[in-house]
Amino acid sequence: MKWRRLRLVVASPLHVGAKQPLTELDYAVSGNIAHILSPNAWIEWLSEQHVLEAFAAAQLQGQSPQQFLAQALAGARPPWKNLSHYSLTIMHGSPRGPVRPFVRDPWHRPYLPGSTLKGALRTALLAYWTLANPQAVETTIRELLPAAKHPAQVVAPLEERIYRDHTPAPLPGAMPKPLQELKVRDSEPLPMEAVALYPVEVWLLRPDGSRYQRAQIWAECLVPGTVISTAVALDGPGLDETVLYEAITRWGHHHWSQEAAWTRRLPRQDEAADTLRAFYEASPPAQPLRLGWGSGWAALGLGSLLSPETRQPFRSSRLSGIGSPQFPRSRRVAIGEGGSGWPLGWLQLELPS
Numbered sequence: 143m144k145w146r147r148l149r150l151v152v153a154s155p156l157h158v159g160a161k162q163p164l165t166e167l168d169y170a171v172s173g174n175i176a177h178i179l180s181p182n183a184w185i186e187w188l189s190e191q192h193v194l195e196a197f198a199a200a201q202l203q204g205q206s207p208q209q210f211l212a213q214a215l216a217g218a219r220p221p222w223k224n225l226s227h228y229s230l231t232i233m234h235g236s237p238r239g240p241v242r243p244f245v246r247d248p249w250h251r252p253y254l255p256g257s258t259l260k261g262a263l264r265t266a267l268l269a270y271w272t273l274a275n276p277q278a279v280e281t282t283i284r285e286l287l288p289a290a291k292h293p294a295q296v297v298a299p300l301e302e303r304i305y306r307d308h309t310p311a312p313l314p315g316a317m318p319k320p321l322q323e324l325k326v327r328d329s330e331p332l333p334m335e336a337v338a339l340y341p342v343e344v345w346l347l348r349p350d351g352s353r354y355q356r357a358q359i360w361a362e363c364l365v366p367g368t369v370i371s372t373a374v375a376l377d378g379p380g381l382d383e384t385v386l387y388e389a390i391t392r393w394g395h396h397h398w399s400q401e402a403a404w405t406r407r408l409p410r411q412d413e414a415a416d417t418l419r420a421f422y423e424a425s426p427p428a429q430p431l432r433l434g435w436g437s438g439w440a441a442l443g444l445g446s447l448l449s450p451e452t453r454q455p456f457r458s459s460r461l462s463g464i465g466s467p468q469f470p471r472s473r474r475v476a477i478g479e480g481g482s483g484w485p486l487g488w489l490q491l492e493l494p495s
Contacts, residue, residue: 145327146383146493150254150370153427153488155340155363155476158258158434163240166206170222176237176339177226179207184225191215230339230362234477237339237360242435244337244362251331252362254370260326262433263374263386264301265442267324270389271304272447273396279304279444280452325375336368340476342436342486343414347407361435363476363486370489383493387429390491394430397441398422401485404473414483418475421483427490436474436486445470 170177184207188194193214200210211218222229227250244252272279282303286296344357364370376382402422408415432441440446476484 145325145373145375148259148326148372148374149492149494150259150329150372150431151427151490151492152364152366152368152370153430153490154366154421154484154486155338155478156368156434156487156489157242157342157361157363157436158245158254159361160243160245162243164243165240166208166238167201169237169241170207170211170220171232171236172220172222174232175222176230176232176241177222178228178230178243179225180227187220187225191218228334228337230337231335233338233340233479234481235341237341239360241339242359242361244364247331249331251334252337252364253331254329254372256326256328256372258433259329259372259374260324261442262431263324263326263390265444266389266393266431267381267386268301268304269393269396269444269447270385272444273392276447280448283448283452323376324381327373329370329372332364332368332370336364337362338365339363340478340484343475343477344472345475346472347404359474361476366484387493390429390431394432395426397432397446398426398430400440400446401473413481414475414477416483417478418483418485421485427488429491431489431491432487433489434487436476437488438473438486439470441487 164178168179170179185194188197196214197207197210200214205213211220245255246252279300282300283296286299286303290296340361340363342359342361344359374386376386402419405415405419405422408419410416474486476486478484
């Protein structure tokens with residue numbers, strides 16, 4: 143197996159989430175910094191301040207560490223570095239409620255899981271072949287659907303069929319799980335300061351073109367400019383660096399143009415909308431790839447390439463269709479410094495020579 147180094151540069155805030163969200167009991171805010179508390183160190187410090195029992199009572203009443211400090215220890219300056227697993231710069235506003243943490247290793251160092259990147263690369267390859275022959279892919283999906291107990295069960299045989307029949311150079315035989323032969327390693331650990339805390343808004347458009355916010359979620363994200371190092375192995379026949387580069391380029395540029403068209407419908411003289419629109423008005427990276435939470439159904443599946451009738455059954459599957467006539471129905475937008483709007487999950491991919 144031949145491994146090739148892969149270099150990714152974060153172009154917009156990127157979130158890949160851990161399983162459990164952080165609650166307000168897990169962090170405290172000091173200025174524009176959020177401190178993710180170490181329970182043992184925090185309890186020891188409270189005991190030294192002779193307020194541990196008072197804090198336990200405050201927790202039963204639903205008070206956060208921040209609220210307790212303000213009421214019981216006004217003016218105190220906790221040694222946050224010693225009390226925290228790590229600390230995060232808050233990019234805008236002040237966090238409240240749950241926080242989606244970035245995936246980290248046992249030493250709390252952030253990293254990009256190989257499975258996350260592999261999923262994005264598989265989608266890019268499938269989209270690349272679908273763009274080359276969309277009608278054939280739709281026909282294949284309709285052929286496979288009747289035998290599937292659940293629409294998601296169409297995905298694996300669809301990958302095999304596309305891989306065998308719809309590649310530019312048809313292969314003599316299909317491998318059992320062709321695109322699963324794509325191997326991607328977890329990235330090297332990233333610097334702690336590569337992650338910041340962003341409020342993420344869910345935007346929907348009204349028929350008149352105005353937008354409204356459905357929800358706000360706080361998420362730890364890699365900041366633009368972060369460099370990620372990992373490795374990939376392409377073992378399947380017909381899979382090589384040229385095919386992978388072409389797939390990422392064509393699919394990434396296609397998806398970028400779709401998102402740019404959506405931002406042109408956003409209202410003017412709105413800081414977040416204006417900066418989001420400006421992001422897409424710039425030229426896309428040479429090999430743009432989008433992944434992670436918040437990048438949306440259109441980025442993670444084939445839904446935008448299929449007709450509404452074909453994608454309808456795949457609401458919960460990898461093909462990512464929905465019943466709404468709008469596809470996708472909403473977008474998640476990270477809010478950065480000065481109220482600027484950012485799409486989530488864009489990367490520039492490079493294969494070093």
